[in-house]
Amino acid sequence: MPPLELLLQQALNGLMLGVMYALIAVGFTLFFGVLDVIHFSHGDIYMLGAFAGLTALAAATAAGVGSGVVALAFAFLASILVTGLIGVAAERLCVKPLARASPLMTLLATLSLGLVIREAVLIFYPRGADPKPFPRLLPQGGFEIGGVAVRYENLVILAIGLAAMIAVDLVITRTRMGAAIRAVAQDAEAAQMMGVDLDRTVDATFFIGSGLAAVAGILSGLYYSEIHFIMGITGGVIGFSAAAIGGLGNVYGAILGGLVFGLLQTMAAAFIPRGSEFRDVVAFGVVMLFLIVRPRGILGARTVERV
Amino acid sequence: MIVVLVTEALVFVLVVAGILAERPRALMLTAVAGAAALAVPAAVPRVRATLARAFDEHRVVALVGGAVGALALPFALRGSPYWTFVATLALLYVTIGQGLNLQIGTAGLINLAGAAFAGIGGYTVGLLTVSAAWPPWLAVMVAPLVAVAVGTVLFVPILKTRGHYLALVTIAFVFIFNVLMNNFEFTGGPQGIKNIPTLTLFGHRFTTAPRLLGVALPAHANFYCACLLVATVTTIITRRLHDSWLGLALNTLRDDEIAARCCGISITRAKITAFCVGNFFIGLGGALYAVMVGFVSPPDFDFGYSLVMLSVIIIGGVDSIPGVVLGACLLVPLPERFRFLHEYRLLLYGLVIVLMLLYRPAGLWPAGVRRYR
Numbered sequence: 001m002p003p004l005e006l007l008l009q010q011a012l013n014g015l016m017l018g019v020m021y022a023l024i025a026v027g028f029t030l031f032f033g034v035l036d037v038i039h040f041s042h043g044d045i046y047m048l049g050a051f052a053g054l055t056a057l058a059a060a061t062a063a064g065v066g067s068g069v070v071a072l073a074f075a076f077l078a079s080i081l082v083t084g085l086i087g088v089a090a091e092r093l094c095v096k097p098l099a100r101a102s103p104l105m106t107l108l109a110t111l112s113l114g115l116v117i118r119e120a121v122l123i124f125y126p127r128g129a130d131p132k133p134f135p136r137l138l139p140q141g142g143f144e145i146g147g148v149a150v151r152y153e154n155l156v157i158l159a160i161g162l163a164a165m166i167a168v169d170l171v172i173t174r175t176r177m178g179a180a181i182r183a184v185a186q187d188a189e190a191a192q193m194m195g196v197d198l199d200r201t202v203d204a205t206f207f208i209g210s211g212l213a214a215v216a217g218i219l220s221g222l223y224y225s226e227i228h229f230i231m232g233i234t235g236g237v238i239g240f241s242a243a244a245i246g247g248l249g250n251v252y253g254a255i256l257g258g259l260v261f262g263l264l265q266t267m268a269a270a271f272i273p274r275g276s277e278f279r280d281v282v283a284f285g286v287v288m289l290f291l292i293v294r295p296r297g298i299l300g301a302r303t304v305e306r307v
Numbered sequence: 308m309i310v311v312l313v314t315e316a317l318v319f320v321l322v323v324a325g326i327l328a329e330r331p332r333a334l335m336l337t338a339v340a341g342a343a344a345l346a347v348p349a350a351v352p353r354v355r356a357t358l359a360r361a362f363d364e365h366r367v368v369a370l371v372g373g374a375v376g377a378l379a380l381p382f383a384l385r386g387s388p389y390w391t392f393v394a395t396l397a398l399l400y401v402t403i404g405q406g407l408n409l410q411i412g413t414a415g416l417i418n419l420a421g422a423a424f425a426g427i428g429g430y431t432v433g434l435l436t437v438s439a440a441w442p443p444w445l446a447v448m449v450a451p452l453v454a455v456a457v458g459t460v461l462f463v464p465i466l467k468t469r470g471h472y473l474a475l476v477t478i479a480f481v482f483i484f485n486v487l488m489n490n491f492e493f494t495g496g497p498q499g500i501k502n503i504p505t506l507t508l509f510g511h512r513f514t515t516a517p518r519l520l521g522v523a524l525p526a527h528a529n530f531y532c533a534c535l536l537v538a539t540v541t542t543i544i545t546r547r548l549h550d551s552w553l554g555l556a557l558n559t560l561r562d563d564e565i566a567a568r569c570c571g572i573s574i575t576r577a578k579i580t581a582f583c584v585g586n587f588f589i590g591l592g593g594a595l596y597a598v599m600v601g602f603v604s605p606p607d608f609d610f611g612y613s614l615v616m617l618s619v620i621i622i623g624g625v626d627s628i629p630g631v632v633l634g635a636c637l638l639v640p641l642p643e644r645f646r647f648l649h650e651y652r653l654l655l656y657g658l659v660i661v662l663m664l665l666y667r668p669a670g671l672w673p674a675g676v677r678r679y680r
Contacts, residue, residue, distance in 0.1 A: 038471045094661055101668055103470050104417060108621050109664045111614050115657035123650050233610065237478055244475050277490040284479035288464060291476055295468050 005147030010270045014263035016154055016223060019161035022258025023216035024239030025246065026168060027209030029254040031091075032243070033185035034205045035099045037106045041114035042213060043236015045087050049214025050134075050227040051121055053079040057135060068137040076160075079218055080211040087210025088203050096202060114232065121229045131228040134221035157219050164215045165255060168208060172251065177204050185249060213239075234280075241287045247297025256298060261287075308368055310361040315372040317344065323383045326390050326644070377535055381528040388525035393643050395527055395599065398534035399592045400635035404619045405538075405545040405628070406588025411617070412626035412674070413554055414581040415561030416465055420477040421616040423484035424586050426608030427454045428593030430488065433500035433603045438493070443506050447594045454590025455583045465582055466575055481610045488605045499604025506533070506598050513598075530599045537595065538632075541588050546628045548584065555677070557581050558626070589616075615639075618660050624670030633672050 024046050031039045056078035060071040094113045098106045122128040138153035172178035180201045183191035192198050220235075221227045242261045246253025261283060268282035269275040275282070321341050328334045348355045362369050384390045403425060410416045428450040435446035464476040488494050495501070506513045506529075513529040548554055556577045560567035568574060597603050615638065623634025642652050 032471075038474070094665070097665055098668075101664075103474070104411065104621065104625065105664055105668055107417070107419075107471075107474060108614075108617055109661055112618070112657040112660040112664075115611075115614070116654055116661070119650075119654035119657065123654065234482075237475075237482060240475055241479065244472060248471070274490070278486065281483050281486050284483050288476050288479050291472050292463050292467050295472055 006270065008146070008148045010266045011263065012148060012150065012154070014266035015259065016157060016262070017265060018259035018262025019158060020216045020220050020223070020258075021238050021242045021261050022255040023161060023164060023212045023219070024235060025242035025254035025258045026165070026251055027087075027213050028240050028243035029246065029248055029251055030181070030205050030209045031095075032248045034181060034188070034202050035091075035095065037095055037099050037103070038110070038240065039091070039095055039206075039209075040107060040110035040236060040240070041090060041094075041117060042087075042110075042209070043234075043239060044114040044117040044232035045083060045090065045210050046213040046217045046220075046235045046239070047227070047229060047232030048086060048117060048121065049079050049083040049210075049217030050221045050231065051125060051132075051217075051229075052082045052214065053218035053221060054132060054134060054227060057137075072137050076215065076218060079214040083214035083217070084207040084211040087206045087213070090210075091202065091206040095206075114236065118229055118232060125229070128229055131226050134225050134227055136222075136225055138222055153222065157223055160215070161219060164212060168212060169251070171208065177201070181205050238283075241284070245287060245290055245297055247299040250297070250299045253297055253299035308361070308365050310357065311365045311369050312372055314358060314361075315369065315376055319376045319379070319383075323380070326384065326640070327387070374539075378532075381524050381531050382522055385522060385524050385528075388527055390640075391525045391527040391531055393640050395531045395534050396596075397636050397639040398531070398538040399596055399599075400616070400619055400639050401538040401632050402534070402541045402595070403589050403592035403616055404623070404631040404635050405541045406585040406592070407616050408585075408620045408626065408628070408631045409545055409548065409557075409581050409588075410585035412620055412631075413549055413561065414557040414578060416578060416582060416585075417470065417474045418477050418582070418585070419474055419610075419613045419617065420461070420480040420484075421589055422608045422610060422612035423481045424454045424458065424589040425593030425596065425612070425616075426484060426488065426603070426605075427457050428590030429597035429603040429608065430494060430500065431590075432594045432597040433503050434494070436504050436598075437500055437502060443504050443598050447506070447591075447598060450594035450597075451587045451590035454586045454593070458582060458586040461582070462579060465578055478610065478613075481613055485605050485609055488608075495604075497605060499602055499607070501602045503597055503601050503603070505601065527599075530595070534595060534599075537591065541591070542628060542632060545584075545588070549626075549628055550677075553577065553580060558677075622660065622663055622670055624672045624674055627670060627672050627674035630670050630672035630674065634670070637671070 024042065027042050027045075028038065031037060031042070053075045056075040057071055059078075060074050065071045065074070090110075090113060094109050095106065098109050136153075138156045140151075140153065142149060142151035142154075144150070170178075172181060180191065180196045181204065183194065183196055184198060184201050184205075188198060191201075216235075217227070220231070238261055239258070242257035243254045244257070245260055246255070246257030264283040264286055265279045268279040272278065272282060321337065321344060324333075324337045325341060328337045348358055380394060381391055384394065403421065407418065407421050410418045431450035431453040432443070432446045435441040435449065436443050441449075461476070461480060464473065468476055488499075489497055511517070511529075513526070513533070515526060517524050517526075517528055556567065556572045559570065560572055560574055560577055564574060567577075593608070596607075600607075619634040619638050620631055621634075622638060623632070624630025642656055645652055645655070648655065
C-alpha cells in the first residue's frame with residue numbers, strides 16, 4: 001500500500017490535469033449533443049485558445065498594464081471571445097454542412113481542419129515551431145498540509161476551472177439559450193417547431209464549447225509555463241476520451257470523465273514502474289477497456305435500437 | 308481500340324510531364340493541358356460517352372495498356388531517383404488503401420489505426436531481420452501475419468463499439484503503439500531500428516541500380532516493380548472480395564446491421580474477416596516500406612499517417628476499388644510536387660481535403676451500383 005501522502009499528492013496533481021481535460025471534454029459533449037458529430041478539430045481550438053491568450057498577455061504588457069490580475073483577466077476574455085468566434089466559424093464552414101453526412105466525412109473534415117489550424121499557427125505565429133514560454137502570472141509559493149505540497153497557483157487554476165464549469169452549468173440550466181441547447185440536443189426537429197432558432201442555438205453551443213477550450217488552453221499554459229502548437233493533438237484525443245468515458249452528450253459525464261482521465265494518468269505515472277513513460281498507455285488502455293464494457297459511458301443514456 | 312490507346316498514351320504523357328516539368332512555363336503548360344484534358348470530357352457529354360464505351364468494349368486492351376504505362380514509368384523517370392521513390396510510395400499506399408478500404412469502405416469499420424498496423428508490419432521486418440537475422444523475404448512475408456495477429460487485440464472493440472466510439476478506440480490504439488515503440492528498448496526507442504537489410508532476388512540486391520533494355524534505372528526502380536506487382540495483386544484480390552458474397556454481406560451490415568442479421572449474415576464472422584484481411588494488406592505495405600527505406604522509427608507511423616490513409620480512400624471514393632488507386636496516386640505525389648510551397652504545403656493539403664469533402668463528398672471516382680451479370 002503506497003503511503004497516504006503520496007496518494008493524496010498524486011490525487012491533487014490528477015485533479016489539476018483533470019480540470020483542464022474536463023473543460024475540453026465539455027465542448028466535445030455539447031457539440032455531440034446538438035449536432036451528433038464529433039468535432040475533432042476541438043483539440044486544435046484548445047491550442048488556439050492558449051496562443052490567443054499568450055498574444056493578449058503580450059498585448060497587455062505592451063500597452064503598459066502593470067497588474068498581473070488585470071492582464072490575466074483581459075487575456076481570458078480576449079481569448080474566449082476570439083477562440084469562441086473561430087469555433088463558430090469552424091462549425092459554419094466545416095461541421096454543420098457535413099452534419100448529415102456519414103460520421104466518416106465529419107471525421108476526416110474536422111481532422112483536416114485541425115491540421116489547417118495547427119499549420120496556420122506554425123506558419124503565422126512568430127517562430128511558431130518552438131515551444132513558447134508562458135508567463136508565470138499566478139502567485140508562487142505554497143504550503144504543506146498533511147505531507148501534501150499545495151501550491152498557490154494550483155489552487156488558482158482549480159478555482160478558475162471550477163468557476164468556468166459552474167458558469168457553463170448555470171448558462172445551460174438557467175438561461176433561455178441553455179434551454180434551447182437542451183431542447184435541440186433532445187430533438188432538433190421538435191425544438192424548431194417550438195420556435196427555437198436552430199442555427200443560433202448551434203452557434204451559441206460552439207461559442208460556449210470553444211470558449212471553454214480557450215480557458216483550458218490558458219490554464220494549461222499557466223500550469224506547464226509553456227505552450228506548443230502540437231499540444232492540441234493529445235489535448236483533443238484526451239478530451240474526446242474523457243467525453244466518451246463520461247457518456248457523449250452528458251455535460252456532467254464529461255467533467256467526471258476528465259477528472260477520471262487526469263487521475264488515471266497521474267496514478268499510473270506514480271505507482272507503475274517506468275510509469276511516467278507509459279502513463280498514456282495505461283490511460284488509453286483503460287479507456288479502451290471501459291468502452292468495451294460500457295460502450296455508452298458512465299452517465300450515458302441507454303439507447304435501444306429500433307428498426 | 309485506337310481511342311483507348313490514344314487516351315492512355317495522353318494520360319501517360321500528362322503524368323510524366325506533370326511530374327518532371329520544372330521550369331514555370333513548362334509547369335503552366337502542363338497544368339493547362341491537364342485541366343483541358345479533364346474539362347473536355349466533363350463538359351462535352353458525347354466525348355464522355357465515346358470514352359466510356361471504348362473503355363467498356365476493349366477492357367483487355369485498356370488493362371494491358373495501363374500495365375505497359377505503369378511499367379514504362381520508371382524509364383520515363385530514370386533521371387530522378389526521388390520521383391521513382393515517390394511513385395513507389397504511392398503504390399504502397401495503393402496496397403494499404405485497398406486493405407483499409409475493405410475495413411472502412413466496405414464494412415464500415417472506422418479504423419483509424421492504419422498507421423499502427425503498417426508500423427507493426429514495418430517493425431516486425433526490422434526486428435526479424437536485424438535482431439534475429441532472418442532473410443528479408445521471409446520477414447516481409449511473416450510481417451503481415453503478425454499485423455493480423457496483433458489485430459486480434461481489437462476484435463472485441465470492433466464487435467462491441469461502433470461509429471465515433473470505434474474511431475476513438477482505434478485512435479487510442481495508435482497512440483498506445485507510438486508510446487510503446489518510443490519507450491521499449493528492444494525496438495530502439497525514439498531512434499527506431501536502423502540498417503534493415505534490403506531484398507535480394509536471384510542474387511540481385513534491390514539497392515543496386517538495374518540496367519534494363521540497355522537503360523540505366525535508379526535503384527528504386529527495383530522496389531517500384533516489386534510494389535507494382537504487390538499493389539496489382541492486392542487490388543485484384545480486394546476487387547474479387549468486394550464483388551463476392553463477402554463484399555455484399557459487408558455492404559449490407561455497414562448500411563444496416565439488423566437487416567443484415569435478418570438475412571442470415573453472421574456479423575461477427577464478416578466483420579472479423581474484413582478486419583483481418585484489411586490488416587494483412589496494411590501490414591504488408593508497412594513491411595515493404597521498411598525494406599525499401601532501410602529503417603523504421605516511431606514518427607514514421609504516427610497518427611498523421613492514419614489521416615493520410617483515410618484521406619486516400621475518402622477522396623478516392625469510399626468503397627470504390629479504382630477510387631483507392633486514384634486517391635493514392637494523387638494524394639501521395641501531389642504534396643511532393645508542391646514542395647516549392649515549402650511550409651504552406653500541409654496547410655493547403657488540409658484545405659483541399661476540407662473543400663473536397665464539402666463540394667465532392669462522393670469522392671473522385673465514386674463507387675458504382677453493384678452489377679451482376
